[in-house]
Amino acid sequence: MSAATTMRFDEVDKIEATDLLKSMGISFNGYLAMAVKQLINQRRIPFEIVPPRNVPTEETRMAMLRAEAKAAGLIPDNDPGFTDPDEFFASLEA
Structure with a gap:
C-alpha cells in the first residue's frame, strides 16, 4: 500500500x-x-550530511578572517594565533 x-x-x-x-x-x-x-x-539518515559546495567550514572561515585582519594590519604578522587556551596561558608564563 x-x-x-x-x-x-x-x-x-x-x-x-x-x-x-x-x-x-x-x-x-x-x-x-x-x-x-x-x-x-x-534507523538513521542513510547518507552523510555535508555543507554545500564552496561553503567554507567554520575553521576555514576563521582562518580567512584572521588572514584578512593580518592583511589589514589589525593583527601583527608575527602573532602566534592561539586556538587552544592552555597554549595561550602557557605562552604568558614563558
Whole structure:
C-alpha cells in the first residue's frame, strides 16, 4: 500500500537532482522512496550530511578572517594565533 504526499523543492535543485538521478536510471520519486526505506531500515539518515559546495567550514572561515585582519594590519604578522587556551596561558608564563 502506498500513500501520496506533497513536497516542495527548490525548482533548480529538483531539476538538477532529477537529471542526475535519471543518468543513474532512477526516478526522483524512486530515490525518495529508497531514501525513506533506508531511513527505516538503518534507523538513521542513510547518507552523510555535508555543507554545500564552496561553503567554507567554520575553521576555514576563521582562518580567512584572521588572514584578512593580518592583511589589514589589525593583527601583527608575527602573532602566534592561539586556538587552544592552555597554549595561550602557557605562552604568558614563558
